Amino acid sequence: MTTTVQAAQQPLSAPSGLGRGSLATRRRLANTLVRTGIWLSVIIAVVPVALVMYYVIAKGAKMISWDFLTKPIPRQLANPGGGIGPAIAGTLLMTGLASLLAIPLGVLGAIYLNEYGKQNALARSVRLMSNVMTGVPSIVMGLFIYTAVVLTTEQSGLAGALALACLMLPVVIRSSEEMLRLVPDELRQASLALGARKWRTIVTVVLPAAVSGIASGALLGVARAAGETAPIVLVVGLTQRVNWHLSGSNTALPVQIYRNATEPFEAATDRAWGAALTLVVIVLLATLISRLIANRFAIKER
Amino acid sequence: MTQITDRPPAQPLTARGRGAASDRAFSAVSLAAGALVLAILVLILVTTLREAWPALKYAGLGFVTSPSWVPLEVDGAGPVYGALSFVYGTTVVSIIALIFAVPISIGIALFLTELAPTRLRSTVVTVIDLLASIPSVVFGLWGIIVVGPALVKVYNGLHGALGDIPVLGSLFGEPVSSGRGFMTAGMIVAIMIIPIITSITREVFATVPDADKQAAYALGATQWEMIRGAVFPHSFGGMVGAVMLGLGRAMGETIAVALTIGAATQITPNLFAAGNTLASVIALNFGDPGVPPGRSALIALGVLLFAITVVINYAAAVVVRRADVRMKGASA
Numbered sequence: 001m002t003t004t005v006q007a008a009q010q011p012l013s014a015p016s017g018l019g020r021g022s023l024a025t026r027r028r029l030a031n032t033l034v035r036t037g038i039w040l041s042v043i044i045a046v047v048p049v050a051l052v053m054y055y056v057i058a059k060g061a062k063m064i065s066w067d068f069l070t071k072p073i074p075r076q077l078a079n080p081g082g083g084i085g086p087a088i089a090g091t092l093l094m095t096g097l098a099s100l101l102a103i104p105l106g107v108l109g110a111i112y113l114n115e116y117g118k119q120n121a122l123a124r125s126v127r128l129m130s131n132v133m134t135g136v137p138s139i140v141m142g143l144f145i146y147t148a149v150v151l152t153t154e155q156s157g158l159a160g161a162l163a164l165a166c167l168m169l170p171v172v173i174r175s176s177e178e179m180l181r182l183v184p185d186e187l188r189q190a191s192l193a194l195g196a197r198k199w200r201t202i203v204t205v206v207l208p209a210a211v212s213g214i215a216s217g218a219l220l221g222v223a224r225a226a227g228e229t230a231p232i233v234l235v236v237g238l239t240q241r242v243n244w245h246l247s248g249s250n251t252a253l254p255v256q257i258y259r260n261a262t263e264p265f266e267a268a269t270d271r272a273w274g275a276a277l278t279l280v281v282i283v284l285l286a287t288l289i290s291r292l293i294a295n296r297f298a299i300k301e302r
Numbered sequence: 303m304t305q306i307t308d309r310p311p312a313q314p315l316t317a318r319g320r321g322a323a324s325d326r327a328f329s330a331v332s333l334a335a336g337a338l339v340l341a342i343l344v345l346i347l348v349t350t351l352r353e354a355w356p357a358l359k360y361a362g363l364g365f366v367t368s369p370s371w372v373p374l375e376v377d378g379a380g381p382v383y384g385a386l387s388f389v390y391g392t393t394v395v396s397i398i399a400l401i402f403a404v405p406i407s408i409g410i411a412l413f414l415t416e417l418a419p420t421r422l423r424s425t426v427v428t429v430i431d432l433l434a435s436i437p438s439v440v441f442g443l444w445g446i447i448v449v450g451p452a453l454v455k456v457y458n459g460l461h462g463a464l465g466d467i468p469v470l471g472s473l474f475g476e477p478v479s480s481g482r483g484f485m486t487a488g489m490i491v492a493i494m495i496i497p498i499i500t501s502i503t504r505e506v507f508a509t510v511p512d513a514d515k516q517a518a519y520a521l522g523a524t525q526w527e528m529i530r531g532a533v534f535p536h537s538f539g540g541m542v543g544a545v546m547l548g549l550g551r552a553m554g555e556t557i558a559v560a561l562t563i564g565a566a567t568q569i570t571p572n573l574f575a576a577g578n579t580l581a582s583v584i585a586l587n588f589g590d591p592g593v594p595p596g597r598s599a600l601i602a603l604g605v606l607l608f609a610i611t612v613v614i615n616y617a618a619a620v621v622v623r624r625a626d627v628r629m630k631g632a633s634a
Contacts, residue, residue: 108334108335139584141346144350227440
């Protein structure tokens, strides 16, 4: 009884305005607190990025030289000198082959999902499972290639490329399907009305309309794959010399960062920072190119 | 005028003929590519389980109940394979990571959808994208060389201040001198899962109907009350899915954790102590797995990790999709 009376009296005792000052202190305080928290969380996220980039550039830049980028890896990581040439070669070789495998297969898979399967049971389960596959830890993918490929053959660049391709595949499928979905249906209908077969419609009309988005998504997948360490450690082995062949032990930039980081010697730490800068530059270049492609050729969303 | 050239008879589009064959071939190839995903997932389970079998048979139920992992012959006694302390390490690191990452990610997502001035928005998005594209091994390198040693002082301070309080004291125990342990690994992982949680919660927040927000403001709500009353209830399902996806990523994170967790097989409440996770122990010991079936036992850890992450990711995918359907229905 008393509460209703109070509620009815409140507007009388506190003349209401719509300004900020008329709010109850508690409500105003809560609002300010939350707004501060939100700004703070942005700052907290920016700080580590800035710090990592600072350390990678500050400590890595002084290592970078033509010799460092091309010379073979020293046998003793404790000694200064030597370079990371074989690791750069291995990263380019394995990431390149993985892209050649995963991008066509991924785009075809996306074509199945968006053009053929649509909402049927198989397409829905493929869609769900490619989401699940994106979350499979990279180390598990490494174990998979180890048990399926390495045990019957050898540790090799090919095995590394297969592992990276498995990691890229679901990423490519998901991003490509998003892009295919943005292609207006009128284009398909127009092509079909001209008498084109479905496959011809897809290859000559739908894919060209979506190609920039697909390329940009695929390049993001490539960037992600180039930085993968765990599967490479398991399936690729180790080498000191440049190996452009798919067979035989190989190495990659992330593996060299990992190995050098675990050594307590200053020469090794320096080498790790230098390799980290090289890897970050490669990854960011791929990301940047993918951004440019996406912005330059973006198809208009409907 | 009357000359009508002989046209070839129009070819009807039928389910037969050369064009139709290529049509069928193309659809079959794309179907195969789609089905490849299912095949790979099944193959992962089959091949890893086959290689893990000797160790699983050897260890029996002890594989999931024993906390000790001794991959060597000690005084004639055979090796012991118990995954419990690694499961514990995985859980602790993931929980620490979520405690740090979830509020920050939700904060960033709210900033991007509700608070940010337009010009700042694209800058923050770029920074988060940059965060997502830095390889995990680079975070690991930073963690082991810069963060760990820097945090030891903080850990020592916390240990000194809170170490004598009964329950908290056991959490904030004696830190490792290198700074490598559950807490350091958890914080590094937190940085790495911020982008994924942020991007999904942001998508979810963006689907909150403007009418709901305007209605909240019209009732005199402050910004926080609008967020609490209109944004959060609408996007709760999606947020849960985002957190679960972040959890899946945190559990599978390997190299950065391997570098920063300090590699010890133990179950301790001390957050500053060294430990190991399922993923990191595989990466650290695969080159030198001990006596047979040591490597098989490491693969068995991988099977366990695979099973856990698949269940979590499957559940997350279902939750996100359900939330997605509900929201699209609501805003249509």
